[in-house]
Structures are given as structure tokens and as C-alpha cells.
Amino acid sequence: MKKGIHPEYVECKVSCTCGHTFTILSTKPELRIEVCDQCHPFYTGKERTIDRGGKVDKFKKKYGLA
Template sequence: MKKGVHPEYHPVVFRDANTGDEFLTRSTATSSSTVEWSDGETYPLIVVEISSKSHPFWTGRARVLDREGRVERFRRKYADLGRNAG
């Protein structure tokens, strides 16, 4: 990689605002707030609104709004159009 072209890629702690869960990863994101991690090091802290720990899809709390299925509803809606064509 060319020097001075890419943003700095460094360790960052992300905290889920809903659950308080934290995880350490690498990112180009920066923050003025910091947190001390379990390894004794201090890392930038970024608070996110939602993560896999609180998102309904990943937690299994997602609601199924379409039980019938989009394909079946489409077929039923347009079933007669194929017979009347031509």
C-alpha cells in the first residue's frame, strides 16, 4: 500500500448502546473517547446504536410479517393474466 494514501487502521472498541456489549476489532474509525480493555491497553471507544448482540435478526426476535410468501402472493395475483394473453 502507498504511504499517506490510506487512513490509519488500528484497534478500536465498539460498544452496543442497547446491551452494553463491547468487542475489540480493527477499524479506520476514530473517537476522542477511550476505554481500557481487559489486556490493560487503552483503545478508542465507538458507541453504536445496534450490533449483532441487539439486532432482531441476529438475536432471533425478528417478526415474520409475510407468512404467505411473496412468490405465492405474486402467482395468485397474476395467475389469470397468463391465460388471457394472446
């Protein structure tokens, strides 16, 4: 590796909008994020799935064919 061309890594404080904070290594000293592993639906298990149906189901419903 060449010397003097790589960015220097510093300890970075990451803050989420949910209030969770943690530290990582980064080129920036502070990061603010909107979603983390503590509030993301995939990791919390509170994922909502809505069955809206496809285009055919909407057509049948619209014209009373269902």
C-alpha cells in the same frame, strides 16, 4: 501502494447500547452503536412480523365487505 496517504488502523473499542462491547480494527479509537449482533432481532430470533394486510384488505374492512 503509495506510502503516507493511507489512514492508520488502530484497535477500536465498539460499545452497543445493550451493553455488549467488542474490539475491531478501525481508523477511530472508539465507536458507539445502537444495534449489534447480540440485540438485533434478526440474529436473536425474536423478530416480530405483523400481518397488517394490504390496501384492499383495509378497504374491505373499512366498508364492511370482508
